[in-house]
Amino acid sequence: MSRSFVLSLVLPLLFLFSCQSNPEKADEVKRKQDSMASCEKNLPGRFGATRDTSTFSTNKVDHAGMVYIPAGEFNMGAADQEGGEDEYPQHPVKLNSFWIDVTEVTNADFKRFTGATGYVTTAERKPDWEEMKKQLPAGTPKPPDSVFVAASLVFHQPKSITTLNDASQWWSWVKGADWEHPQGPKSNINGKENYPVVHVSWDDAMAYCKWAGKRLPTEAEWEFAARGGIKNALYPWGNEAVEKGLSKANTWQGNFPLKNTGKDGFYGLVAVKKFKPNGYGLYDMAGNVWEWCSDWYRPDYYQTLSRVTANPQGPTDSYDPMEPTVPKKVVRGGSFMCNASYCKGYRVTSRMKTSTDTGLEHTGFRCVSSN
Secondary structure, three states, X not given: OOXXXXXXXXXXXXXXXXXXXXXXXXXXXXXXXXXXXXXXXXXXXXXXXXXXXXXXXXXXXXXXXEEEEOOEEEEEOXXXXXXXXXXXXXXXXXXXXXXXXXXXXXXXXXXXXXXXXXXXOHHHOOOOHHHHHHHOXXXXXXXXXXXXXOEEXXXXXXXXXXXXXXXXXXXXEEEOOEOOEOOOOOOOOXXXXXXXXXXXXXXXXXXXXXXXXXXXXXXXXXXXXXXXOOOOOOEOXXXXXXXXXXXXXXXOOEEOOXXXXXXXXXXXXXXXXXXXXXXXXXXXXXEOOEEEEEEEOOOOHHHHOOXXXXXOOOOOOOOOOOOOOOOEEEEEOOOOXXXXXXXXXXXXXXXXXXXXXXXXXXXXXXXXXXX
C-alpha cells in the first residue's frame, strides 16, 4: 500500500468551510451543492492538539479600540433565498449590550500576547497523535513520523485547475508556516503590524481572549454587530452587491482561483481599516479574514429556535454530517478568497465551520466583552 493511499485514508478533512453559491440561475440547488463540494473536497487536514490556557494570567479588560453595542433585538438568519440550508429559518434574537473590537486582532496585538505569556500556537507545535486519533475511526493506523511536523495551510494561486471540487489545488500544507511566517519559513510579518493575525486556531484565539480579559463573540453577537444596525441587510454595508460601485471589502475579483483582477486594489491579505466601517464603526466585518466565534457548529441549530431567544450561546455540542467525529466551531465574515461565483461568505448570515485545531492563512478573530 503506497504512502499516498494511506494518507488519503488517514488525513481527515479537519478544515471544512461550507460555502454558498450564486443562486440567481434556475439550477440554484445544483450550484449550491457544487459550491459546497468545491470548498470541502480534498482539502489537506490539520493534525491537532489542544492547549490548556488555565495558567495564563487574565488582564483587566481595556475598552480602548472597542465599540459599545447597545442591547437590542433582531431577526437572525437569512431572509432572502441566497443562503445555505443552515441559515434558515430566520428567528428572533434578543441580546444584552456588549463591547466588540473595532478590528480583527492584529499581528502587533498578538505579538504583545505571546511576548507576555510565551504562548506557542497550534501551527508552531508538532501534531499530537493521541489527540488526532480521537477524531478518527477506531483502528486507524498511525501515519509516518514524517507527517508530524509543525505546519499550516497556505493559499497559492494555481496556473490551472481541473475542477473547483478539489481545494487541494490551491491549498498547500507548508512546514514552518505560522502567524509570524504566513507563507512559510522564508516569509515574515515585518511592516505588517496592522495586518490581521492569521494561522490561529480556535484554541489560540481563546488563549488570547483570556489573556486580554475578553472572549470570542457568539454567533448572534457577531451577526448583530456585522449588520451595523441595518434591518435584514445582506452585507455590513447594506444590500449592494460587492462587485458593484466602490470597493467595499477585501474579496476576490475575477475568476477564482486562477485570476484576481485586483479591482479593490489588493490581491491577498491587507491591513485593517482599508475599507469603510459599517454603521457601528466596525471594520472588515466582511472579507479579508474569517473570524472565529464561540459557538459549536450544527447545521440544524436554527431549526431548534422558534420563540425569541435571549443571548443564545449556540448548541451544546458539535455535529457536522460530513465529518461527525470532528468537533467544529463557527467562523464568520468571509475572506480575501471569497468570490460571488465561488463563495459568498461575506454575507452577514453566512455560516461556516472548521475544527478547533485548524489555522489557515485567511483565518483570524476579534474579541468582545460583556462589561
